[in-house]
Amino acid sequence: MQKAGNLPKQYTEKEKIVAGTDMSNGSAKTQQVETTPTQTTTEKKPTLAELLAMQKAGTLPNEFQKQKAPVEEVVKRESFIHREISEIEEEVSKYGDGREAQIKEENLYYSERELTVLQNMFEFFMKKAPNILSTMFSNRDKAEELADAVLNLTYSKRLALDFVSQMLKEEFETHTDSHSLFRENTSATRVAKSFLAKVGRKYLLDIYKPFVQEIIHSDISFEIDDHRETDKEKLEINKQNLFKACRKLFDLVIDSFDLLPPGVKLLARIFNEYAAQFFGELSDDARNSLTGSFIMLRYINPAIFSPEKYGIVDDPKEISMSGRRNLILLSKVLQNLSNGVKFIQEKEPFMLPLNVILDEYLDKFKRYFRRIVNVAKNFPFVLVVEETAITDMKPIALIHKELCERADEIIGTSSIEISEEFCKYMVSLGKYSDKTHSFGEFKEEIQIKLKEFLIKNKHEAVYISSFSCEINGNKIDGILVVTLHHIVILDQSFNVVKEIHVFDIQNVTSANKMGMSFKLKDGTSLVGETIHPDQIIIAMLRSFKSSFADGVYGFVVDVPSHRSAAFKNVFSLQTFNTCGGFSGIYNAFCTYKKVPINESVQAFIEGTKEGLEGAKELNCLMFNTTDPNNKNDAMSPTEFQPVLSALRTNKYFTKLNIESTSLVGCEEELKKVLEDNETLECIRLNDVGIKEWDTILCAYIEKNKSHNIKEIDLGNNKLESKALASLAQIIVKYQINKINLNHCISNDKSISSFFEGFQECLEKKIHLPLTSLKLEGAKMGNESLDFMTNQFAKIFPNLMELNLSNLDVKNSGEVVNVLKGLNFLVQVDLSGISIGKKTETGLAKIISTLNNLKELRLRNCSIPATVLKEVIENLKSSEVILDLQGMQFDDEGINSLAESIKINKNIISFDISQTNVKDKGLSKILDALVENTVIETLNISKTINGDDTEGLMAALLKYLKKATSLKNLILEGGNKTDQQLGLNMIPVLNSLVKNEHIVSLDIQSQGMGNKGAFALANLLKITKTLQTLKWDQNEIGIFGLRAVVDSMRVNTSVKELQLPILDCRALRVQGKFNDGNKIIGELVKSVQKKGL
Structure with missing residues (x-):
């Protein structure tokens, strides 16, 4: 019909899905999907060339011809689903239907992404859907193999202990009698047994292999059953042989305690804690014995009974029948000893003589069990396992297949919320049958080469x-x-x-x-x-x-x-794309531009919790370079190009924050962002090194359709006159609220161009809604300063924040006059001004007129003590923020300051860091602050000098004891030892344990070492309020770092954690620590899980 030209219309018409068509999940639910027949590796398959030749000759086999209906028989099962389901649930519920191609599982390949999906899925099961684990392990025929497979999967990402713990907990929950615990070979016992074998394999080989090898290769017999051996003389000899072997084995167990692997001890701790939780009536000794016997019977005893499964014996054929019998008898005695049970006449009378050995070692084993539990109580979790790559695909394929076969059951027996999330994981993974058919088209030798290609090139097929x-x-x-x-x-x-x-x-x-x-x-x-x-x-x-x-x-x-x-x-x-699909688009641009995907970008995006405060800010300060040629920690311009390309069409983020990072080479991408992005409301491009600002800003004016940006921060970039004129046009035309031009203006001509852009507003009496203007470091002449003094209040009457710090003007004291008439000012920064005799009365007078002034920054100012005292006392706000960082005080000035902060008890934030007050002066200030009951933030960094450590510690601890309102403490030390608290940080950290309000803590550069880190770890375990922590440069070693990591695993409050990069670097330089990245990775993960 096709050759004759009379092919039916439905087979000739094409339906085009045009670019730009929304192909997100459609509504069609019932589709006839054409399938190809399952092929097996045992059949001879025609090549593609052969198939094409057969098609032309009209001899194409039926299975390759168009079918009117699917040729693959669908296995019909009774569905577990008895409710209305969503499209994604309907899709996944069918994953178990159909047949898989005949293929060896080990020939399949799972990419790193697919493995991560599986690992995240099982973490989800453990935390939110433990019933799914029960469903998966309900088939006893597959349970042991599945347990090993899931353990391998979770072990590689250090989730194994969590998985085993979850399984043990379920086992405890299903028993009401401790004597029935773990008596059967349940899923929990299989998982625990596999875990112990994995984390403790080396110990078993080192300690028990020589012993077992000696037993199985000797001619000695332990047979004492008179039904098996009738010679009484031999029975006696055998009994003595068994006695000797038992003593040797039991002594091996006890004497090798210190070599017992950390993972074994940790599992003992978990088991013991569950025993206490679910069987609180048990005594400590009974609980310890229950724990110890579990470890013995699921770890050491199986290695004695079946040494070939643990590598103690390479080939089962090595073990003769006599040798096997000897091992059985040894394990019987060890089992009874572990259970604290003697042999009785009714069961195995021939074993009664061994009760002597049991009596001899029973107390010793009780002490051994007690040691296991006690040592494990404070054992650091981070030492359990190292991350390992998954290379064996067979267990992964087994899990994938089981998940697909159970998909309908899991959907039908789970809540809608759990089912939907499960289905998302499954869709990310895909059908097992699709994977087998994809590989199964090819002969085995081609499958193997395909797998090698995919692994080598890190492709996901x-x-x-x-x-x-x-x-x-x-x-x-x-x-x-x-x-x-x-x-x-x-x-x-x-x-x-x-x-x-x-x-x-x-x-x-x-x-x-x-x-x-x-x-x-x-x-x-x-x-x-x-x-x-x-x-x-x-x-x-x-x-x-x-x-x-x-x-x-x-x-x-x-x-x-x-x-x-x-x-x-x-x-x-x-x-699982978050942030409007940013991650997927970013990854695509990385591969397009041939730029490696940056893990810190991925971690930030994947860790973003939508709906939380700050979640819509693309905070690039969190990104670190992975370019080995980049000498800076920040990402290189090449690494930034895919980020900006992904942001161009992104509709999730409303804020962009890039700071102290070169974007030279990213001008075109940044220009496209300002042209096309319609959701950004705030852009911060601070110190990014770009010069073409006029072109970029003009692109926003001319091409952006929405002009939603209301906040612009271009601080620390050099802006020429044209760029400043364009910026003034944006402020006027698009009603900008906040502008930061700190350190942008290097000459009076530039600032004049900026101010000229507002001249029309002045003439037409137009009031602009600008509420914040920052001009730190701007160079200006007298005319520009006069314009600000005389016209600002007319153009920007609603100005609430004004930064005039460190202006490059002839007389800094005159800057104070700019404040006149700006009656709504809430935040003022006059840092760097010098008040002389001509202006010393003006500052306090102007400050007294600003009734709304809440925050006053006077960093590095030169102000007479009497003037400063009057200024502080004139601050009328009920919540005062006072920043005196870097100011210099004589004794009179310190006394005057202490007196003024006693009078003004409304100070909620006080910064006196980097001043010269020293220990004695700081003690006076802390004594004055004791009477302040509202202060929330205190910064006393880099003020101590070691001249009165004892007095300072007394004042500091007294203040911390009474500072019930304190939320933020900044206590960074100096570079020298006498500028650091050192081990005195321990009582400081201990006092903060009792503080129920502390939210932020900065204790950098205090030289507190491992002991201080242990105190910090204790604080992290207990605090429920601390959210931000800075703690680098404290000379902390590997044990201190790991203690903090361990505490972060249980901490539920910290959301922003400084990474100890400098301490890790110091350890690397010393050759003492090669795993800094893994420690940092653990800290990042622990924070991400809490909502960053």
Whole structure:
């Protein structure tokens, strides 16, 4: 019919899904999906070239021809779902239907992303859905194999102990009698046994291998059963042999206690704590014995009974029947000793003589069990395991398969919330049958080479298919791989002959079931033939969806209308995209620009909790470089390009914060952000090194459609006259609220251009809504200063924040006059001014007129003591913030300051850091602050000099004891030892344990060492209010760092944690610590889980 030209219309018409069409999850729920028959590796499969030849000859086998209905038989099961379900639940509920291709699981490959999805899924099970774990392990035939598989999965990311703990807890919850605990081979016992074998394998080999080898390779017999051995003389000899072997084994157990692995001790702690929680009536000795016997019977005894499973014996054939019997008898005695139970006449009368040994060692084992529990109580969690890479895919495939087979049951037996989240994980993972069919198309030798290619190139194969095409005039009968962001074409030698990025694709066409083509944006095309075009397109939609904002693809899918339904309800692999899908788009741009994906960017995005305060700020201060050629900690411009490219279409973030980071080379990306982004309300581009500000600001004026930005911070960038004129135009035209131009204006001509932009407002008497203006360090002449003094109140009557610190003017004292008439000022910064005789009366007088003034900064000012006292006393706000950082005081000045802060008891924040008050002066100030009952923030950093440490500590501890309102304490030390508190930090930290209000703590550079870190760890374990902690440069060693990491695992309050980078670096330089990145990684993860 096709050759004759009379093919029915439905097979010739194409339905185009145009670029820009929203392909997010559609509404079609019932689709007829064409499938290809399951193929096995045992069948001889025709090559693609052979299939094409057969098609032309009209001899194509039935299984490769178009079918009117799916040819794959769907296994019908009774559904567990008896409620209305969502589209994603409906999709996942079918994951267990159908058949998998015959393929060896070890030949499959799971990418790092897929493994992370699985690991996160099981962490979710452990924390929110433990019933799903019970469902998975309900099949006893698979339970042991699954337990090992899940343990391997969780072990690699240090979740194993959490997993085992969860399983043990469930076991405790199901028993009402402690004597029935762990008597059966349950899922919990299997998991615990596997965990102990994994963390304790080396110990078993080192301690028990020589002993077991000696037993199985000797001719000695332990047989004492008179039914098995009738010679009484031999029975006596055998009994003595058994006695001797038992004593040797039991002594080995006791004497090797110090070598017992940390993971074993930790599991003992967890077990003992559960025993106390669920069986509180047990005595300490009974609980310790229960714990000890569990460790013995699930760890050491199995190694004696079945040494071949633990590597103690390489080949089971090494063990003779006599040797096996000897091991059985030894394990019987060890089992009874561990349980504290003697042999009785009714059960095994021939074992009665061994009661002598039990009596001899019973008390010794009780003490041994007690030691295990006591030592484990404070054992640091971080020492349990190291992260390991997963290389064995067979257990991963087993988990994947079981999850798919159980999907319907899990959805039907879970709450809607749990089910929806489970389905998101499953969609991210995909069908097990899809993965097996994808690999199963090829012979085993090709599967193995494919896996090697994927591992080497770190690709995730979303779909794999044979593909025949012509490239550069060469005919290629190769393989097409759909990865997360590319179409990769391999030749038969597994060389990459073509790689197409998703952003380069303009059109994907498949006119029939054997062909498809890719039209690229550069005008070139790739035309090929394949027997799986639909599956390839579906894989592309799944993979590439997250590369575009709002699921609106950047390419066209062009297929006949009768096939288009299959492509309208495709879920993205990236189901957990937060922040408006930023992560997926960022990753895509990284691969497009060939820039490595930055882990700190990923961690920030994935850790963002939508709905929390600050969640809509893209705070690039949290990003660190991964470029080995970058000498700075901040990301390089090349690393920033994908971030800005992703921000261009992002509709989630409303704030952008980039500071002290060079963006030279990112001008075009930044320009595009200001042209296209319609949600940003605040941009902070502080000290980014860019010079083309006029072009960038003009792009915002001319091309941005929404002009939503209300706050602009360009501090510490050099702005020329044109850029400042453009900025003034933006302020006037788009009603900007806040502007930061600190250290931007280097000459009077520039500031004049800026002020000229407001001249029309002055003439037309237009009041601008600007509430904040920062001009720190600006250079200006007398005319500019006069303009501010005489006109600011007219143009900006609502100005609430004004920073005039360190202005480059002839007479800094005259700056005070700018404040006149700005009656709504709440925050004023006059840092750096010098008050002389001509202006010494003016400051206090002007301050007295500012009734709303709440915050006054006078850093590094030169102000007479009497004037400063009058200024402080004239602050009328009920909540005063006073910053005197860097000021210099003589004895009179210190006394005057102490007296004034006694009078003004409304000071809620006081900064006297980096002043010369020294120990004695600081003691006087702290004594004065004792009477202040409202102060929330105190900064006394870098003020001590060691001249009166005893007096200072007495005053500080007295103040901390009575400072019930204190929330923020900044106590950073100096660079020299006498400028640090050292071990005196311990009582300070101990006093803060009792503070129920402390929110922020800065104790950097105090030289407190490991002992101070232990005190800090104790505070972190107890505090329920502390949210921010800075603690670097404290000469802390590996044990102190790990103690803090351990405490952070249980801490529930800290959300912002400074990383101890400098302490880690110091340890690296000393050659004492090679795992700094892992420690930092643990700290980052612990904070992210709490909501940053």
